Amino acid sequence: MLALRTALTAFRRAPLLSVLSITTIAFSLFAFGLFGLVALNIRNALQQVEERVEIRAFVAEGTTVERITATGDEIAKFPEVARVDVVTQEQALDRARKELGEFKDVFESQFLPASLDVHLKQGFRDPATVRTVADRIRGYDFVDDVRFGEEWITQLYRLRNIAGVAGLTLGLAFAAVAIIIIGATIRMAVLARSREISIMRLVGATDGFIRRPFLIEGSIKGVLGGFLALVMTYLAMRVLEQYLHFETAFFDRRLATLGVIFGALMGLMGSAVSVGRHLRRV
Amino acid sequence: MIRFNNVTKSYPRAAAGQSALSNVSFRIAKGEFVFLTGPSGAGKSTILKLLYMDERPTSGEVRVSGYSSLEIKRRDVAKLRRRLGIVFQDFQLLEDRTAEANVGFALEVIGTPAANIPNKVARALTQVGLASKATAFPKELSGGEQQRVAFARALVNDPFVLIADEPTGNLDERATRGIFQLLREINASGTAVMMATHDLQLVRSTDYRCIELNHGEIVFDSADAPKIEVEAD
Ligand SMILES: Nc1ncnc2c1ncn2[C@@H]1O[C@H](COP(=O)(O)OP(=O)(O)OP(=O)(O)O)[C@@H](O)[C@H]1O
Numbered sequence A: 001m002l003a004l005r006t007a008l009t010a011f012r013r014a015p016l017l018s019v020l021s022i023t024t025i026a027f028s029l030f031a032f033g034l035f036g037l038v039a040l041n042i043r044n045a046l047q048q049v050e051e052r053v054e055i056r057a058f059v060a061e062g063t064t065v066e067r068i069t070a071t072g073d074e075i076a077k078f079p080e081v082a083r084v085d086v087v088t089q090e091q092a093l094d095r096a097r098k099e100l101g102e103f104k105d106v107f108e109s110q111f112l113p114a115s116l117d118v119h120l121k122q123g124f125r126d127p128a129t130v131r132t133v134a135d136r137i138r139g140y141d142f143v144d145d146v147r148f149g150e151e152w153i154t155q156l157y158r159l160r161n162i163a164g165v166a167g168l169t170l171g172l173a174f175a176a177v178a179i180i181i182i183g184a185t186i187r188m189a190v191l192a193r194s195r196e197i198s199i200m201r202l203v204g205a206t207d208g209f210i211r212r213p214f215l216i217e218g219s220i221k222g223v224l225g226g227f228l229a230l231v232m233t234y235l236a237m238r239v240l241e242q243y244l245h246f247e248t249a250f251f252d253r254r255l256a257t258l259g260v261i262f263g264a265l266m267g268l269m270g271s272a273v274s275v276g277r278h279l280r281r282v
Numbered sequence B: 001m002i003r004f005n006n007v008t009k010s011y012p013r014a015a016a017g018q019s020a021l022s023n024v025s026f027r028i029a030k031g032e033f034v035f036l037t038g039p040s041g042a043g044k045s046t047i048l049k050l051l052y053m054d055e056r057p058t059s060g061e062v063r064v065s066g067y068s069s070l071e072i073k074r075r076d077v078a079k080l081r082r083r084l085g086i087v088f089q090d091f092q093l094l095e096d097r098t099a100e101a102n103v104g105f106a107l108e109v110i111g112t113p114a115a116n117i118p119n120k121v122a123r124a125l126t127q128v129g130l131a132s133k134a135t136a137f138p139k140e141l142s143g144g145e146q147q148r149v150a151f152a153r154a155l156v157n158d159p160f161v162l163i164a165d166e167p168t169g170n171l172d173e174r175a176t177r178g179i180f181q182l183l184r185e186i187n188a189s190g191t192a193v194m195m196a197t198h199d200l201q202l203v204r205s206t207d208y209r210c211i212e213l214n215h216g217e218i219v220f221d222s223a224d225a226p227k228i229e230v231e232a233d
């Protein structure tokens, strides 16, 4: 109670610095949030795409169906592989006819090769793994050619990584600024209350008790910053949606709560670091 | 109860070889009244700071109520201070709080249940003769009255020893006598008193024990006086 009351007085004492610390915390989390959101949406997109990730190995003409099936079983035992579909020449033709109905005449002859369609397990669909599996399949001598959507999977992954790194860097920079500003606020508050603090010490208040209001103050600012960041991220996402015309996912409740908790931790850390240092000088 | 054992204190930033205290030893018994005198810079405040463990000796040991300066933890320093009453020359009151709020503050910050605070505060203010000024702010009180508020704050938690560093330093003669009278009453009720003062007249007017310091050494302790006379023979 006393701690909460003194925390509120601290707000009143330095409103400008308080607002400043809240906004820098918010900007830090906003940077994390915005880029996190980009990463989240790319991940969702990737997941949809990945469902369809497959490696198609075209088989040389004249290979027996038995041989193809046996090899398919062998490939199915690779640790990365979820399932292998054997597609005979007839099936390939059927599929082509269905997909490209108008041109069915083109496919009269048996020039479409048989293939093995390899589906990978979840978690093994990143470009590097896809490539090694493809290389291994290419090793069978009756395999003519191996195809997979290498290019654009790589692109999407790269985009996700860039968003992640940019968010992390910007977010950390703002976090550092926030912690510095919180430190300055605490310094002022400690100085303004130096007599109170020295009396507390004299009459036997514990360090923890003396520190508590400053920590509470920092955490409250962190929580407020967290909420502000959520609002800012949400609005930014709305604006982006309008311009880019595609539907995006926002953080679910768990991630949003995590963000606010993260803000509280930032405020708490900022004050914990500086309160110890400044209290020692009173 | 209080024991200084060969205590030497050199402050970190003092010139080399300069000690604020050198080889100081004495004991104070339960309920005793002791004056600490000596010229400015003799080390009076240093002894009191060592006593409430604001400073630690450079060598030697300070023992207070079972705690030793050699091994006391920060947490225990807080615990110890709850059993000490400390008063300074400059009162150290909070200007934005009334007399009773200043006294109550000392209980609040050590976690005393709120329900018990008003009674204890009223009792302490009565003890120092300020019951009628409970709701006055420090700037509405005379120096002597402000010092009484400080005494009430020091007494409110029933300390076993009252530590006063020149409590009358800022007061005129009349207020000084009043405060001294209060100290005698506090002592009569069983609380030990350790008071640093420049006021030799005050010291001589009583037969309380007196420890005199000079350049960080004890030059006279009235508790040892008979022994010194014997040795001088
Ligand atoms: N924090 C400190 N850092 C360095 N030196 C100090 C510190 N406090 C006191 N001293 C030195 O220690 C010596 C004793 O100081 P102390 O305050 O104990 O004297 P005192 O007897 O209380 O004097 P006064 O009567 O003026 O209050 C002095 O020489 C003083 O300069």
Ligand SMILES: [Mg+2]
Pocket: B044, B045, B046, B165
């Ligand atoms: Mg002094």
